[in-house]
Amino acid sequence: MYQYDAIDQQIVDERVAQFRDQVGRRLRGEITENEFKPLRLQNGLYMQMHAYMLRVAIPYGLLSSEQVRKLAHIARTYDRGYGHFTTRQNIQYNWPRLVDVPDILAELASVQMHAIQTSGNCVRNTTADHLAGVARDEIEDPRPYCEIIRQWSTFHPEFAFLPRKFKIAVTGSRSDRAAVRVHDIGLRIVEQNGERGFEVLVGGGLGRTPRVTRKIREFLPREHLLSYIEAVLRVYNQHGRRDNKYKARIKILVDALGADGFREQVEAEWALIKDSALRLTDEEFERVRGHFAPPPYRTLPDSDGAVAAMSLGTDRGFGNWLKQNVKPHKVPGYSIVIVSCKPTGGAPGDVTADQLDGLANLAETHSFGKITVTHTQNAVLADVESSRLREVWQRLTELGLANPNIGTVTDMIACPGLDYCNLANARSIPVAQRISTTLDNADYLYDLGDLSLKISGCINACGHHHVGNIGILGIDKSGEEFYQLMLGGSAGEDASLGKIIGRAFPSDEIVEALEQVLALYIERRTSPEESFVAFYRRVGAAPFKERLYASA
Amino acid sequence: MPLPKLTSAPRTILKSGKLVADAWVHLGDDDALPATGDVLVSRERLLTQAEELAARRGAGHRVGVRLTTEDSAQTAAELLDRVDLVALYVPKFADGRFFTTARLLRERHGYQGELRVCGDVVPDQVFYMHRCGIDAFEVPGPRYRLEAALKALGTFSESYQGALDSGPRYRRARRSIARAS
Known part of the structure; x- marks a missing residue:
């Protein structure tokens, strides 16, 4: 994995010093909360329902044992003994005290970690296929490119105050396990005439206005990786909407200009910078790739x-x-x-x-x-x-980490919800817990097969409910928690957005509604080989509506 | 144009890495033109009072233009031969368009003169601003904010990506290829 050199280390150490100074000035009242907010956010520090929440960056999800031990130590020393893995492959702590955060960052820096740009309107942690380097269908390990993007995006002086947050994901495989089609920029490593490069997708995202990415380039030679991303960001920084935070993501700009219009602007900007110092060198590729060399595998027979x-x-x-x-x-x-x-x-x-x-x-x-x-x-x-x-x-x-449920309906994504988050309208975790307990029957789960369930406690969609085969969205109806069911989403290479099936269910009926959806699928699928999402795409929403609402 | 957050002259600003006295006068569009001194005016005023302001420059007084975050670098570039200073007025610090404007003015349009930022300037932003080519900073509020801005110029001693102050890290120096681990 990537090992910091002296310069990388100095940068994170200086970040700790900077934040220590900022916290000091905040505590002395020299900066207002309004001014402090973007500063703390760019270090992943949120104000939640009950306390601060600190989100720690895990570049492309990769950790060494030493780093994992440090995360455990932080959980024990500064939090309540646990952490929470996020959908950006990061980890967040729910109970740190502001005065401790500089020390936590210093602990992280001692193992080459940080919380830089894990929040704020800037380029966030670049995510990758979690099977990078070991997947059978992989063309190339995406992580060296992610690391190159990480370094380029870290404290990028021009793009620290974008209209809104900006998320990039890279996959090097044919199967998309990184949900690249619901990112601001999704990059797919492809090959053309023996040359490595990227298919460039832009303007995906969830939230209030879910969008699947639009393709703006079939093939970008790899040496132009940074110049092209810089061109995209520059167009976005100048022209993305800033009058309404709910319309500020790049997807809205791509909607407004159309994929062709957006591409035109990016290509015009890119033409001016593609041969600048942004052009990556072979030496840099080799330097970074050297960090991701395969481990010393033993020669073993096929297993x-x-x-x-x-x-x-x-x-x-x-x-x-x-x-x-x-x-x-x-x-x-x-x-x-x-x-x-x-x-x-x-x-x-x-x-x-x-x-x-x-x-x-x-x-x-x-x-x-x-x-x-x-x-x-x-x-x-x-x-x-x-x-x-x-x-x-x-x-x-x-x-307690061997529940044999990967890929099944109980392997669900859930946001922190109203238990922690002050944006949420409803709780997510208790619903996830009830579903997991209700469906705890291995034979039934395996019969259901691959099925993604994703739960968000509000429209901001941190739980990715739009791209779950089944999505659950918590809403608030006059102070009462209700849950909408969405069907037919997918985050993979066949990315699609789920559709709301009908009126929302009160909390005590949502699990039963989910069971009805699953029962209908089991009853009517052509065979166990027909997956839930394939079934939904074949039959549409009508039979589900009938099952869920006919008796009402 | 209202000027809600501008500091009035004489003031102390951060310029070229030092705290210095500054006497540039910000004029609103309806303010009378003073007889002498250096004045900063909006783009509209620069264009509508073009002859008068040009004559003023001819008489040895300096004229600067104060752009808003709505103005692109291209817009600014068209004004460069009429002014001695370009100021970027930032209504809200989170409106980051001016970072791009500053950088393009320097890199693409070759502007060499003073590039100043004014308005809602947060001390902690000046490191980024400086890397984008801004060399003068009007920091509103108490003196400690100005001092914090001066200190913030040196927040990081190294940067990864190229900007006005240096090229990208990977083009500057050989970095060691670490062993695989």
Whole structure:
């Protein structure tokens, strides 16, 4: 993984000093809360319902065991013993005190971490496929490009006060596990005539006005990565709306100009800067790529057959886990383990300090000392020898991180909701917990198959409800929590936005409504091979409406 | 144009890395033109009073234009031969368009004169502003804000991306290729 050099370290150290000074001035009353707000936000510090919330950056989700231990230490020392993995592959703490935050940042800097630009109207943490480097369908590891983007975007002087936040995701695989089509910029690594480059997608996003990206370039040679992104940002910074924060994301500008109009402006700007110093050098690619060289894998026989055989063994628990939570690795003899942070009845994405320490140890002994956080709020041990899967399963079971539900309906994304967030209209976590408890039947979950459920507590859509095969949106009706059901969304390469099925359900009916939706699918699908989303696309909303509302 | 947050002359500003006295007078569109001295006027006034202001320059007084965040770098570039100073008036600090305007004025339109920022200037923004080519800062409020701005110029000793003060890090110096880990 990327190792800081002296310059990288100096930059994060100076950031700590800067924030310490800013907090000092705030506490002395030398800056107003109004002025302090953008400063703290650019360090990921929000004011929530009950306390501050600190969001720590995990570039493209990748962590070393040492870093994971530091995150555990911070949870124990400065918070209430846990943290929460986010949909940007970051981690957030819900209870830090303002006066402690400079010290927390200093702790992070000691392990090459920071909270830079995890909030605010700036370029946020660049996310990537969580199977980067190990996926079988990968063309190239996207993380070196993410790191190049991270460095370029860190304290970019021109783009720190954009109309609104700006999110970039990169995938190097054919399957899209990084939801690139719902980002402000989505980059797909592609190859043309033997040359590596990017397909450039812009203007995706969720929130009040959900949009799937529009393609503005088929092929961008890789040396132009930064000049092209800079051109996009420059057009956006000048012309994005600033009169209404709900219409300020780049998607609205792309809507207004049309994809062609937007492309024209970007290409005109790009033509003026593409051959400037922004053009990346081969030396820089090599320098950064050197940090992501594969770990020293052992030469092992292929293990696909052995893993399949183990999964059919008499131990159901282990077998289920192998089938659901273990994915094929590109290197023979190795497997990818998805660590489920979705225990039955738990808050999706929450991890305790002890779990973090346990994960750090397990990564060290079984996966070259690395873990990756996924945008679906789980974690990955990317490089586990298949012959040691049972040990890993046992250890994860002890840690409460082996729920065999990856990809199933209980592997849901949920935002923090009204329990923490002052934007929320309704609670998300208790709904997620009730669903997870109600549907806790392995046979039923596996029969339902791959099915994404995403829950947001308000229209801002942090829980990505528009792109869940099933989405749940919390709303407020005269002080009472209601939940809308949306069907048919997808965050993958077949990205689509779900549609509201009908009137919202009160809190005590939403789980039952979800069960009805699932029952209808099971009853009417052509075969278990027809996925929920395929079924929905075939039959449309009508049968679901009838089932849910006919009796009313 | 109303001038709600502008500091009045004489004032102390941050300029070229120092706190210095400054006597430029901000004129609203209806303010009378003083007999002597350096004046900053809106773009509209610069154009409508073009002859008078040109004559003033001919007589040895300086004239500057105060642009808003609505004005593009291209708009500003068309005025450069009429002025001795360009000031970017920022109504709200979060309106970041002026960062692009400043940078393009320097990089694309070759403006070499004083590039000043005024209005709702937050001390902590000056590091970014300076990298975008702004070299003079009117910081409203108590003196400690100006001092904080001076200090903020040196917040970071290194930057990754290229701007007015330096090229991108990867083109400046060889960085060591770390071992894979």
